[in-house]
Amino acid sequence: MTDTITLPNSLRSQPDERGHFGAFGGRYVAETLMPLILDLEKEYRAAKADPAFEEEFQTLLKHYVGRPNPLYYAGRLTEALRKNAPAGKGAKIYLKREELNHTGAHKINNCIGQILLAKRMGKTKIIAETGAGQHGVATATVAALFGLPCTIFMGAKDVERQKPNVFRMKLLGAEVHAVTSGSQTLKDAMNDALRHWVSNVHDTFYIIGTAAGPHPYPELVRDFQSVIGKEIRAQMLEAEGRLPDMLIAPVGGGSNAIGMFHPFLDDSDVAMVGVEAAGEGLDGKHAASLAGGASGILHGNRTYLLQDEDGQITEAHSISAGLDYPGIGPEHSWLHEIGRVDYVPVTDKEALASFQKLSSLEGIIPALESAHAVAAAERIAPTLDADKIVVVNLSGRGDKDIFTVAEALEVEI
Amino acid sequence: MTDRFAQRFAACRNQGRSALITFVTAGDPTAADSAAILDALVEGGADIIELGMPFTDPMADGPAIELANLRSLGSGTTTADILAIATAFRGRHPDIPLVLMGYANPMLARGAEWFAAQAKAAGVDGVICVDIPPEEDREIGPALRAAGIDLIRLATPTTDAARLPAVLDGAGGFLYHVSVAGITGKQQAQLTHIEHAVAKLKAATDLPVAVGFGVRTPEQAAAIGRVADGVVVGSAIVDIVGSHGDKAAPFVRDFVASLRAAMTAREHAA
Numbered sequence: 316m317t318d319t320i321t322l323p324n325s326l327r328s329q330p331d332e333r334g335h336f337g338a339f340g341g342r343y344v345a346e347t348l349m350p351l352i353l354d355l356e357k358e359y360r361a362a363k364a365d366p367a368f369e370e371e372f373q374t375l376l377k378h379y380v381g382r383p384n385p386l387y388y389a390g391r392l393t394e395a396l397r398k399n400a401p402a403g404k405g406a407k408i409y410l411k412r413e414e415l416n417h418t419g420a421h422k423i424n425n426c427i428g429q430i431l432l433a434k435r436m437g438k439t440k441i442i443a444e445t446g447a448g449q450h451g452v453a454t455a456t457v458a459a460l461f462g463l464p465c466t467i468f469m470g471a472k473d474v475e476r477q478k479p480n481v482f483r484m485k486l487l488g489a490e491v492h493a494v495t496s497g498s499q500t501l502k503d504a505m506n507d508a509l510r511h512w513v514s515n516v517h518d519t520f521y522i523i524g525t526a527a528g529p530h531p532y533p534e535l536v537r538d539f540q541s542v543i544g545k546e547i548r549a550q551m552l553e554a555e556g557r558l559p560d561m562l563i564a565p566v567g568g569g570s571n572a573i574g575m576f577h578p579f580l581d582d583s584d585v586a587m588v589g590v591e592a593a594g595e596g597l598d599g600k601h602a603a604s605l606a607g608g609a610s611g612i613l614h615g616n617r618t619y620l621l622q623d624e625d626g627q628i629t630e631a632h633s634i635s636a637g638l639d640y641p642g643i644g645p646e647h648s649w650l651h652e653i654g655r656v657d658y659v660p661v662t663d664k665e666a667l668a669s670f671q672k673l674s675s676l677e678g679i680i681p682a683l684e685s686a687h688a689v690a691a692a693e694r695i696a697p698t699l700d701a702d703k704i705v706v707v708n709l710s711g712r713g714d715k716d717i718f719t720v721a722e723a724l725e726v727e728i
Numbered sequence: 729m730t731d732r733f734a735q736r737f738a739a740c741r742n743q744g745r746s747a748l749i750t751f752v753t754a755g756d757p758t759a760a761d762s763a764a765i766l767d768a769l770v771e772g773g774a775d776i777i778e779l780g781m782p783f784t785d786p787m788a789d790g791p792a793i794e795l796a797n798l799r800s801l802g803s804g805t806t807t808a809d810i811l812a813i814a815t816a817f818r819g820r821h822p823d824i825p826l827v828l829m830g831y832a833n834p835m836l837a838r839g840a841e842w843f844a845a846q847a848k849a850a851g852v853d854g855v856i857c858v859d860i861p862p863e864e865d866r867e868i869g870p871a872l873r874a875a876g877i878d879l880i881r882l883a884t885p886t887t888d889a890a891r892l893p894a895v896l897d898g899a900g901g902f903l904y905h906v907s908v909a910g911i912t913g914k915q916q917a918q919l920t921h922i923e924h925a926v927a928k929l930k931a932a933t934d935l936p937v938a939v940g941f942g943v944r945t946p947e948q949a950a951a952i953g954r955v956a957d958g959v960v961v962g963s964a965i966v967d968i969v970g971s972h973g974d975k976a977a978p979f980v981r982d983f984v985a986s987l988r989a990a991m992t993a994r995e996h997a998a
């Protein structure tokens with residue numbers, strides 16, 4: 316071997332043994348947590364190699380989560396976009412129906428995987444952070460399923476904004492801990508979950524809700540979420556006899572997107588678009604870490620972050636609570652830098668319009684997060700030839716968002 | 729250049745006591761208040777100063793220090809202010825070892841070399857970066873060592889014998905034993921546990937071993953001082969700053985003096 320730097324033969328072989336995706340990822344945690352993170356990695360390697368683990372995971376995904384969910388051809392959306400497209404333009408749009416999963420989003424895929432790991436490691440308590448409450452609900456759900464006590468850390472502001480999900484978590488038997496520190500939102504919930512974990516490492520498993528955090532979390536969350544991309548691959552081959560031309564997913568921390576993209580990373584003919592929340596616009600308040608941030612270290616990993624020139628983290632904004640985070644998973648930072656995935660911003664306003672459009676055209680109310688991806692598809696599909704195929708990850712359903720949307724539209728309900 | 733850490737620990741040893749290491753957050757409540765508070769630490773009898781670099785997301789800290797971080801940032805403290813506070817301190821106190829303690833992101837925002845050079849120019853002797861474990865040393869360790877600044881590492885109750893050599897590799901100044909698996913400001917570990925842990929650490933390194941996290945009272949400081957080379961007190965002082973704000977200096981001085989008196993009384997008790 317020479318020591319010239321070459322791109323890996325496969326884009327699917329990351330991270331390296333130290334948990335790095337190129338210059339990103341890694342394990343930036345206090346010494347107290349370090350041995351635990353190393354232990355988790357060892358257990359995860361063993362679980363990955365154990366057919367019984369995979370079998371239990373697949374069984375629960377099938378019978379409890381309801382997988383596989385459909386890959387649905389959105390004919391009315393496709394036709395509506397073709398009407399305003401130049402002749403011969405207007406790609407076919409398919410929707411991956413993650414919103415039909417139990418608990419209404421992709422989050423549950425990861426939670427099933429991680430609680431199986433917790434069980435394997437003999438941990439008896441579960442904690443998680445949540446923003447909108449989707450990951451909190453999914454975690455509380457699997458904790459109920461396995462009979463483990465569960466504490467959900469949630470920013471006090473979000474507790475106030477997301478009352479239905481707070482009540483859901485409580486019904487599921489979880490304790491919801493309102494975090495009053497810092498900006499009282501998702502990043503602070505994650506800080507407090509880490510603080511709790513560091514003080515209770517002996518018996519507590521931390522189910523991180525997105526493909527971020529210290530290694531091995533970004534890797535294991537991606538692996539559990541990769542069921543999305545694997546199903547799309549099989550379903551598309553069956554429906555169209557070929558692979559799609561483009562994949563589009565919303566990116567908060569990036570778990571649904573990496574789950575969709577990863578199985579296709581080596582298929583160079585498949586283009587990929589990650590959609591960041593541009594909030595009020597990139598020159599206003601937003602949550603677009605790649606478009607408006609810089610590389611830094613937070614929550615255990617090096618990645619793109621919204622920050623000032625002193626490295627202080629700045630507050631994110633998105634109408635979608637699930638995208639309202641000042642960072643992004645490290646593998647996305649890497650895929651952005653090597654140019655494999657194109658990341659585009661979509662504003663609150665655009666997402667709101669797509670939220671309504673998909674509801675009325677297809678009878679599917681998307682989560683506001685997912686509506687960002689729909690908006691990007693509306694922008695891109697009319698520029699592609701009509702024989703191209705685009706898949707949009709409908710990561711969640713929008714029932715949780717009806718209050719936010721009503722307020723934004725100034726409708727009383 | 730003289731090694732202020734080695735000199736100070738040796739001086740304490742000669743006096744038959746352990747070193748008193750005190751922590752405050754830079755710029756708390758405002759950058760203008762820091763000089764008086766730092767001087768109060770020294771007047772009270774602190775041997776080594778840890779100056780906390782505030783961060784928006786201090787994940788390893790409990791409520792007391794987190795609030796101090798937010799007070800400081802809320803009053804507009806910048807990295808330039810912190811370096812100015814350090815520089816001025818060094819001018820007033822040429823012999824007191826000064827440690828910058830904080831998180832990776834503010835330290836690395838302009839690059840590790842920039843930070844190391846600025847810290848060196850400000851007269852800083854050591855750096856504790858909470859969220860850079862040995863596994864990620866190359867982010868900051870090489871730059872600090874090249875600049876002649878000691879990288880002070882933490883050993884925790886979860887650091888087992890197999891891991892300890894990695895923690896010690898590249899460590900300088902003193903070894904900071906975090907006595908509880910947790911965040912700053914929480915309950916204290918049992919003295920017998922601390923004694924046992926310190927003995928194990930001292931068998932593995934020639935660096936002085938200081939004990940911190942959860943040390944709040946003169947009695948605790950005195951007891952730990954009997955088994956360790958240094959005692960770190962942070963949250964209890966930061967709480968005083970939190971209560972008294974820009975009038976905190978005399979209260980800080982008196983509290984530190986009470987810690988120091990208790991630690992010195994040991995000589996007579998023995």
Ligand SMILES: Cc1ncc(COP(=O)(O)O)c(C=O)c1O
Pocket residue numbers: 420421422446447449450524525526565566567568569570571572636637638682684685710711712
């Ligand atoms: C429906 C839905 N989609 C997307 C996201 C964003 O998370 P991630 O980027 O990890 O998929 C969330 C987060 O709460 C969500 O609830």
